[in-house]
Amino acid sequence: MMTREPFAVIGGDLRQARAAHLLASDGFTVHAVGFDSDIEMGSDVRRARSVADAIHGCRYILLPMPLTTDGESINAPFSCNTITISEVFGTAVPGQTLFAGQVSPTIAQRAQEYGLTLVDYLKREELAVRNAVPTAEGAIQLAMEELPFTLDGSQCLVVGFGRVAKVLALKLAGLGAHVTIAARKHSDAAWAQVEGYQYIPTAQMEQAVAQADVIFNSVPAMLFDEKVLSKVKNHCLIIDLASKPGGVDFETAGRLGVKTIWALSLPGKTAPWTAGAIIKDTILNIIEEATP
Amino acid sequence: MMTREPFAVIGGDLRQARAAHLLASDGFTVHAVGFDSDIEMGSDVRRARSVADAIHGCRYILLPMPLTTDGESINAPFSCNTITISEVFGTAVPGQTLFAGQVSPTIAQRAQEYGLTLVDYLKREELAVRNAVPTAEGAIQLAMEELPFTLDGSQCLVVGFGRVAKVLALKLAGLGAHVTIAARKHSDAAWAQVEGYQYIPTAQMEQAVAQADVIFNSVPAMLFDEKVLSKVKNHCLIIDLASKPGGVDFETAGRLGVKTIWALSLPGKTAPWTAGAIIKDTILNIIEEATP
């Protein structure tokens, strides 16, 4: 049985604020820093005056996802002051466990030099799977906002068949869309068929592209070049969910008048509460596994 | 077999413009009037210079939904000039069939005095059923836009179990929401159970209200009064889909800090192409039935 040892939550966006709130609701003592007083976290979260104040006496330190975008300042959009990795690593002591999302090898190396245990929760499979839900819903919301017709009855082409694509296909079908999967492997074809979708090999994608009302790309490779883009219907919308460099030649799309949206980091934007709950659950899974 | 006799399409919003486009794509000759030149209808639709010009020689005359809001001027938001019912009825001749949505008894009486055949397509069951789809999707889009969490995994209470509620419940469940139906009849309870939803009698609705993350009301009766509104969770959103007078005491909701949206006429707003296709199909059904 897991004991409820105290947490410091340092920086991050609404997801981390929500995670802090949920940890406190679960009975953990939570000291938060790096959040403006306007950011709601519930009355059970204690607002620390400084990083040192937050970290002192805590068993666990929850850091944001991504941890940093410049390699030194911690991603804390709601903080009045800059918080640095040096400050956190210099204050923490061995015996504390730090959790952060998207940790670069350099940062991992620095944590090691400080003698600190730093776990990258973005590497956890269950987080990736569950994050596919707010990503898929966010993509659906974007499509609904842009399209002058319903997803119900529309031809949706989903390119790729990884986690996000699978969840998206499930939800599109649940809304009454006709879903075609473009993927490469025979086993993807088998799963697509088993789950009730049309399937087309990526190599023959062009004919499906020409029939689609909406295209959702999840493959981070340049599949939508001029040749493919020239096949899409006038009214077709392409939503690219692939992380950088993305899968669409946006410049050419613009020139051809093809409507595109590059939708990144949807969970934090469209469903921060859900994304915060996923982070919290994942952290607790990690702790539970480490508990003898 | 139905012959393709010519249509005049007079006024209306993007739905009517779409219906005109689709009739032309089906091979009908279409003369349209009351649409700004910016409104796209495809190159097959002929733009008439006047109502008389449009009506002349047409077998069918398609009028908007609703036909009018003031009893005399035809609902034509994209028209430069006002078009009146008197003008249309005075120009049309017996032998032409007029189609309009939401025809008041007074207008029906006037059509009769002119010796005209005027059919209210809003009374058609298939139109009402199919319109439930864009209504449901529009409501889902609104919920997604407002909520900081996903519909997936959320507790959704759907009040009523008519056409809109049925379609909405199906789509919410398809998105992974937990759906509870509040309705009155034992047969509604049976259908709700058969379709996989929780059911609660409307009379005991309060306990379901207290557990809901989102509430969709489809019943045009004052169910959400102060007593019920005081039960909803802090973060709960109420979307009222009931036509006037609605089912929510919005003033009290505002005072209590309950988030509400009164969402009317969603098909025309969020999916005019779909709504236009539904009007077109319904008109053709009516014509086909009348064809010996």
Added chain:
Amino acid sequence: MMTREPFAVIGGDLRQARAAHLLASDGFTVHAVGFDSDIEMGSDVRRARSVADAIHGCRYILLPMPLTTDGESINAPFSCNTITISEVFGTAVPGQTLFAGQVSPTIAQRAQEYGLTLVDYLKREELAVRNAVPTAEGAIQLAMEELPFTLDGSQCLVVGFGRVAKVLALKLAGLGAHVTIAARKHSDAAWAQVEGYQYIPTAQMEQAVAQADVIFNSVPAMLFDEKVLSKVKNHCLIIDLASKPGGVDFETAGRLGVKTIWALSLPGKTAPWTAGAIIKDTILNIIEEATP
């Protein structure tokens, strides 16, 4: 609030035995007669020695569905003795309420002459809706048993779109079958489309017949005559769920080598526990509605 007044359960098949068991589990005193000692009803059900013994002092008398097939002896396949309607009606007294399924006008008249209140629970909409579930599952079981291929991926034609057809279509689609609905009304077409099925007007049914791997008929009219039967594929199976006279010319089907099953009264055969629960719930609904 409903008080739990005693029940006599007289005759019937496993459904009535199950209803007796469930009433007892709900806290009702239950006196049962007309069931062999082998028929399990749980230890809370009291076995009466005679009809008079069972009826005496009971507020409610539950009779089978169908009540009788010969007009006089009560349908009691597990009874050692014959139980007659005269015996039951002669023993019951005004103030007791009798429940039976499928009551003929003659029997209703006789009950009235005895001054008795006799309610036909088969007329209840919620019973009909919920009975569609075991009927649909039973039909699916029959199809699975007969077919050398999976329902998943098969072309299923469902003729009619009433309660049984709707539930069956839902479950077939849930198993991964491709479902086409043949029905007559435009509103049926609209619902079929909204619920994600293909639709074909009954008048054009022949082309769908020719593509079907399995056909489920729910319409009690001779739709499957020689002309239609001659269109079905070699391996196609027709399951007729329509009550007498059925919808298939079985003689011609036999001659043409078309595989057919006429599947009647499935709930009692394939899922008597479920069917018994439905009867019990319906009776309690009736009682609750009658309670001031």
Added chain:
Amino acid sequence: MMTREPFAVIGGDLRQARAAHLLASDGFTVHAVGFDSDIEMGSDVRRARSVADAIHGCRYILLPMPLTTDGESINAPFSCNTITISEVFGTAVPGQTLFAGQVSPTIAQRAQEYGLTLVDYLKREELAVRNAVPTAEGAIQLAMEELPFTLDGSQCLVVGFGRVAKVLALKLAGLGAHVTIAARKHSDAAWAQVEGYQYIPTAQMEQAVAQADVIFNSVPAMLFDEKVLSKVKNHCLIIDLASKPGGVDFETAGRLGVKTIWALSLPGKTAPWTAGAIIKDTILNIIEEATP
């Protein structure tokens, strides 16, 4: 583009007969041996008089799944004569490709000694995925046949979350059952949740066992020992889908009066046509991949 070179189909059950039929329908020349004249394969399949006759001049040789159960005679239940591996391997020549299911290392070694290319199609992921469909449907059919209640509304516990369990859960939910997944990994928990099922860690399975109406086991490990079996409800049915040694202590189950079915090799039994189509498609995938 794949050229259609001739096939020999040697032995096997109805699945192989169906595969032969489908290959012929696809335009391949097919020589079949090892099938009684009663076994229908369509008129396009040529019946060979001997193994040598069948093999001669064929590019591909399709052998059964499993290839053999005794290590020497080929699994050919509909053959009048015994066909041996020695005979086939001795007749075939390098340049021909042999396909067989479940090839032991010994047999693979022998093929190599003969200089033959022998591919085990049972190792193909797409075959395993697609075979999960007839397995799941077969399990559902068994459950329907045994249970006195509908799967709709029942509590189904699915143990494991591999291919068969995933497809089974999907179909049970599609029939209206309440599905709980017992599995071990956090990522399984995440997927189960995303796909709409309840989840319980295998370690805490006992409480889910006690609430189940039907249990489907897919894990080939002794999970259902006396301790667990003693928790199941009286009416609960356990269907064990795990290959040998299975996951249920059947002897103890018998002693405790727990109803169990050990359901092995369902695809060939309940849906040989589907299973044959899967074999055929997989073989063609293998050939296509090998084609430059």
